[in-house]
Amino acid sequence: MELAPYLILGSIEGLVTAAVLALMAVGLSLVFGVMRVVNVAHGEFFMLGAVLAWFVADMIGGHPAISFVAALFIAPVLVGSLAVVADTMILKRIKYDPERTIVATIGLLYIIQQVTLMTYGSNARPVEPPFNQRISIPWFEWTESGLSMYWPWGLGTTTYKLAVIGFAVILLLAIWVLMTRTRIGLIMRATQLDRDVAQAYGINVDRVYALVFGLGAGLAALAAVLIVPIQQAHYLMGHDPLLLSFIVVIIGGLGSLAGTVVAAVLIGLSDGLISVFFTPTLAKIIATLIVTFVLIFRPSGLLGKHNP
């Protein structure tokens, strides 16, 4: 058996993971960077995005492309609005105190998850992808008749998976433009640098916080809508992505958006590649331990410049 085709396949799977992870982790990183809030409920916003995508697709019906595009708009907006409500009703009232915020978002995690269990149920449900052609990966080998191309059996990817990678890249660029080239991005960065000074200059910090929390949650939901045609919507699906995005945000350096994206690619790829060689459980154990040790011995992340 040739190893290389499996590596290529592992890389593509890894890039899909990385794309989704990057979107979700950028949301988490944004919330941590601007608000200094560790949002443990981030995984549930992701899950809610997937579940809402199913609801939207189920209600609209018709061609999968139409319902999918509708879900792509509706689910993140709904999840973002919910996050804004949670921010004003809970986080603002406890004044974003770090420990109490963590406890409150753990509470929020269970509320969202369990309400989903009560309404959506415990089944995993698929959303049909808007398009889904199979692409086989060709491979070359030397035979008696010279160099020939063949298709290793069963190995392939789909156009949808490639589209997810492309779409995520576009979205990440859009976020970068939003943060660096627009007025609202400037306001967010000002609030991140110094909340009090920003307020003194007439920035409505409360509104910025609500917006950032909503935007972060919306990004998680968007990531989920993208992944739900590949991986079914289930009420417990937020758990693993939450841990992974924590990992990504930490490795990338807390609050640094560029670092977050690099780390997402790194983690996504290595996750795809490690699982080629090891059983998924062992792969997870190894990945978890590596990250934990990075956090212990390089607390500012691999790309961070100084200790937080």
Add this chain to the structure above:
Amino acid sequence: MIEKTGMTDARKSLYFHLGLIGALFILQFILPAYHHGNLARIMVLACYAMGYNILFGYTGLLSLGHAMFFAAGMYGMGLPMVHLGWTPEPALISAIVVGVVVSAGIGFLALRTSGVSFMIVTLMFAQAGFLTILYFGEWTRGDEGFVIKQAERVMAGFDLSQPTNRYNAALILFSICLLLTIRLVHSRFGRVMIAIRENEERTHMLGYDVHFHKWMAVIMSGTMAALAGAAYALLFGYAGATFASVQYSIFPLLWVLLGGAGTALGPFIGTLFMFYLIDLSSSFTTAYMLIAGLALVLLTLFLPQGLVGEFRRKVVPWLS
């Protein structure tokens, strides 16, 4: 502060808690079988919460990975009993040793970080521990878990699967943990712990070895959690990976917050309340964790001191 009667706060607090232990002893003759069994379970889980409280409530370190210590005790007890045929006595010692070793090792590593990183590192270690239990499913039986047979659960001549013995064994363990906590809080060591919680920088400036005290706090906290895990395996005859999952790291946080962090009695009250809340709600919905979530949010909003904390603030300031 010396009162008119000459009784110190520490002494008053001690009598109060001894009174509680006495009340719990008497309760076993009154309670119907169902609640009798529940209370035994609550007392064991309260030991877990008290262990958590040493680190979170008194030292101010929020760990999200205590399930790892609970599971260390549970499997430290269960695995040798089932696979090596050990009797409960050496198995209990092995559970404690495993608890000390795991908490010392994890504490040593995790304490290189602080704040948010400490929470995430402990969460990650616990996740790695949980996955390790699943990975060695051949021996641990993974999520399904394994049962420790009734005949093997006989310690010092007492059959611990029998309700009365089980209740009293739980009560003994509970009393030991409660009195140890009170003893600790009033000792020099405990006061340094509290000083670290209040102001780490200042404690360091005063010349105390902050790192050593934190490390010892992790070890004491983790070992008490392991002891609770071992007792759970022995008294209820079951060990499973669920007890190592994130949910079981969140539970002690919830119990301690609900009861009152940094109060000796808080963990028990919190566990008692939450146990019956979940017990009640699970009778009409499978989404019983919704109650836990609502409780966490409402607590942070309206009752940050917890039940016992509020009680102490308003009624009995001498409670430890």
